[in-house]
Amino acid sequence: MISVVIVGTGNVSQNLFQAFQNLKEATVIQVVGRHKKGLAYFEPYCKVSTDFDSILPSDLYVIAVSDNAIEDVSAKISFVKGLVVHTSGGTPMGILKHNKRNGVFYPLQTFTKGKQLDFKSVPICLEASNEEDLNILLELGQSLSDTVEIVSSKSRSILHLSAVFVNNFTNYLYTIGEEICEQHQLDFNLLKPLVLETAEKLSSLSTKDAQTGPARRGDQKTLHHHLSLLKQQQHREIYKLMSNTIKATYGKKL
Amino acid sequence: MISVVIVGTGNVSQNLFQAFQNLKEATVIQVVGRHKKGLAYFEPYCKVSTDFDSILPSDLYVIAVSDNAIEDVSAKISFVKGLVVHTSGGTPMGILKHNKRNGVFYPLQTFTKGKQLDFKSVPICLEASNEEDLNILLELGQSLSDTVEIVSSKSRSILHLSAVFVNNFTNYLYTIGEEICEQHQLDFNLLKPLVLETAEKLSSLSTKDAQTGPARRGDQKTLHHHLSLLKQQQHREIYKLMSNTIKATYGKKL
Numbered sequence: 001m002i003s004v005v006i007v008g009t010g011n012v013s014q015n016l017f018q019a020f021q022n023l024k025e026a027t028v029i030q031v032v033g034r035h036k037k038g039l040a041y042f043e044p045y046c047k048v049s050t051d052f053d054s055i056l057p058s059d060l061y062v063i064a065v066s067d068n069a070i071e072d073v074s075a076k077i078s079f080v081k082g083l084v085v086h087t088s089g090g091t092p093m094g095i096l097k098h099n100k101r102n103g104v105f106y107p108l109q110t111f112t113k114g115k116q117l118d119f120k121s122v123p124i125c126l127e128a129s130n131e132e133d134l135n136i137l138l139e140l141g142q143s144l145s146d147t148v149e150i151v152s153s154k155s156r157s158i159l160h161l162s163a164v165f166v167n168n169f170t171n172y173l174y175t176i177g178e179e180i181c182e183q184h185q186l187d188f189n190l191l192k193p194l195v196l197e198t199a200e201k202l203s204s205l206s207t208k209d210a211q212t213g214p215a216r217r218g219d220q221k222t223l224h225h226h227l228s229l230l231k232q233q234q235h236r237e238i239y240k241l242m243s244n245t246i247k248a249t250y251g252k253k254l
Numbered sequence: 255m256i257s258v259v260i261v262g263t264g265n266v267s268q269n270l271f272q273a274f275q276n277l278k279e280a281t282v283i284q285v286v287g288r289h290k291k292g293l294a295y296f297e298p299y300c301k302v303s304t305d306f307d308s309i310l311p312s313d314l315y316v317i318a319v320s321d322n323a324i325e326d327v328s329a330k331i332s333f334v335k336g337l338v339v340h341t342s343g344g345t346p347m348g349i350l351k352h353n354k355r356n357g358v359f360y361p362l363q364t365f366t367k368g369k370q371l372d373f374k375s376v377p378i379c380l381e382a383s384n385e386e387d388l389n390i391l392l393e394l395g396q397s398l399s400d401t402v403e404i405v406s407s408k409s410r411s412i413l414h415l416s417a418v419f420v421n422n423f424t425n426y427l428y429t430i431g432e433e434i435c436e437q438h439q440l441d442f443n444l445l446k447p448l449v450l451e452t453a454e455k456l457s458s459l460s461t462k463d464a465q466t467g468p469a470r471r472g473d474q475k476t477l478h479h480h481l482s483l484l485k486q487q488q489h490r491e492i493y494k495l496m497s498n499t500i501k502a503t504y505g506k507k508l
Contacts, residue, residue, distance in 0.1 A: 168467030
């Protein structure tokens with residue numbers, strides 16, 4: 001059983017905390033955060049503190065804070081003897097230079113406050129500056145998830161970049177779909193089964209085989225009609241760029 | 255029990271056929287298609303034909319062919335007495351002008367050959383040129399799906415436009431995510447749980463609340479780093495436009 005201190009109180013912290021609580025291999029002994037308000041969630045279950053100097057001795061310290069605060073936290077807990085990891089996709093392990101024993105524990109998923117995910121299906125990307133610590137992370141990762149990979153900082157930043165496309169940008173396309181519906185007093189809920197099936201399709205079909213639509217088949221008439229329906233300049237620009245890119249990609253191959 | 259003839263042999267046709275077969279309210283008596291090959295799927299279960307002149311008398315004719323072939327099929331079966339509907343999102347009902355009784359039966363979903371969807375969760379958008387025929391479609395629709403809406407041709411084209419964003423463009427973002435992984439010998443399967451959760455999030459969160467990522471938080475450092483990692487011009491252009499649009503949208507509100 002390893003002891004864990006979590007620094008940070010956001011979505012990742014809450015989801016990791018719950019996942020660790022269900023393990024016999026680990027126990028969270030303390031959560032440290034800047035504000036009392038954020039700590040209220042954890043207070044019934046373990047010790048909490050807003051003071052980095054009162055951080056407890058522990059086997060593992062998990063820094064689950066926003067990317068730009070990681071280095072600062074790392075410096076503040078430079079005195080701890082345990083292994084210090086961050087949970088960020090886009091941040092190199094080297095940012096934890098203040099901590100002798102450091103590593104990365106990156107769950108490749110999007111977390112929502114108040115929605116506990118099944119960690120078994122969350123890929124965990126690991127890195128550590130020495131083999132002994134890597135083994136600690138491997139053991140912990142494998143007790144949480146069915147998919148645990150050792151991934152370098154460089155490769156992790158590529159996965160994070162890919163995640164920006166399939167998560168952040170995709171969600172923005174959903175937003176546009178919703179805005180178009182709202183502008184015409186139509187219910188976006190009608191589109192939600194399609195949103196879900198578009199994602200689920202990937203389990204049985206390659207992204208290239210799943211590509212359909214007017215741009216894919218070079219249907220100029222529909223493309224022009226759609227542009228005439230789009231009122232917002234931003235929507236038009238995204239429609240044009242995405243359609244032209246799809247046409248260029250598949251035009252060569254048709 | 256109403257009798258149905260389906261024209262067309264593609265994904266929509268196959269999925270509708272299976273859904274109708276499970277109903278006591280309808281029975282498919284014939285499938286008509288251009289090529290014998292496409293008809294093989296249906297042949298064990300009902301009559302099939304490649305000859306429009308041998309189309310059977312029926313209560314309902316469902317034209318499930320590609321958009322640009324609908325008018326041609328409609329003209330070829332101008333002599334039938336039953337109700338003729340098409341299944342297209344982006345095509346006005348008026349294209350069925352050759353048929354006295356006409357309408358639209360649009361299942362708002364993406365269909366994959368060989369993958370039978372549960373039609374209960376597929377929204378069906380209906381339109382008909384007279385009330386009696388609309389009632390026939392309503393009854394049939396409600397026996398298939400929990401979500402049946404009467405939607406005008408204008409509104410349907412808006413839903414279809416929204417579907418292009420949340421389905422076609424989203425799938426292309428998946429393609430880019432996959433290409434980025436491939437270029438760096440990384441396994442895109444690591445991203446698939448994220449793809450799924452991004453879509454599932456919408457059941458509990460608004461698209462605006464679900465927006466995260468470097469552009470959302472105005473993280474210039476990560477945006478520049480990502481651009482330096484992107485090798486393909488097309489990927490860079492989409493990254494820039496999506497990020498700038500997200501920044502513009504949320505910048506005002508931060």
